[in-house]
Amino acid sequence: MAETAAELAKGVAAGERAALARAITALESQRPDRAALGQAVLAASMARTGGAFRIGVTGVPGVGKSSLIEALGMMLVERGLKVAVLALDPTSERTGGSILGDKTRMTRLSGASGAFVRPSPTSGTLGGVGRMTREALLLCEAAGHDVVMVETVGVGQSETIVARMVDLFLFLVLPGAGDALQGIKKGIVELADVIAVTKADGEARLKAAQAARHYEDALAILAPRVASWRPPVMEVSALEGAGLAALWAMLERHRQVMQETGAFADRRRVQNRLWFETLLDQRLRDLVLGLPGMAARIAETGDAVAAGQIEPGMAVLSVLERLNAWFGA
Structure with a gap:
């Protein structure tokens, strides 16, 4: 007998990891x-959402996002907090498949009581986030998690999407990254609430300290994201556990300042509006592609644009004319 939305929502509310995983899988399904x-489970769970500390974690591949998240997550679990991690996995442009390796890398955290690690494919979605990341985040909150961390793919400069989805945006950087201007993703740095130099251990400890100073110099000439908070630069080591307690204290300090100034509530309101607008865009696109013949027409028009047979602007107009004809406009 098929599981009902009410039954699944009850399992989520009880904090059952298996139920939470099934609910997120249903949300991500391509089957209507x-x-x-x-969606029905999410609707039934909305009253339990909103209480978690939402943290976005980004950085270039190789910076140690998964290692840092696991080390920080384990520390929080040991302190009695429930931690969820939504680890976004890049979808292959060639095969459409997803590596889904983060759960394998976070073996300790995945098996820890009070923790939930969920790898999800980005499926080509911009911003290094999945199509249903917001919904999955809310279900994690409904399951009683105190902290939800969203690990982005860490490529491109479209990370603004996840920055507008969370309460705090943590930007991880490598030691020895060069001077204050070289190699800095300025757009992401401007969105960062906290910057952490990773792998600050062993022979790299001195380079990490130098990198921290370089980023502090760079931040000094950038306007802060909010007037009440100037992003600090921390040094951490997932390998040794050094700096983790100080990093978490800084993240909590940020939340406190944001709540006291009203910026926390403002950011949540912006998140809700962005969620609505994004969902509307997705549903409208799905609606258009679902019209008889429209998917084929758009594909053919795209081929013509690629071949240089029609200018992109004119191609869009031709598609809109077909839509107008369909709706009788």
């Missing part, structure tokens, strides 16, 4: 009936 089930 499964996706509808996931």
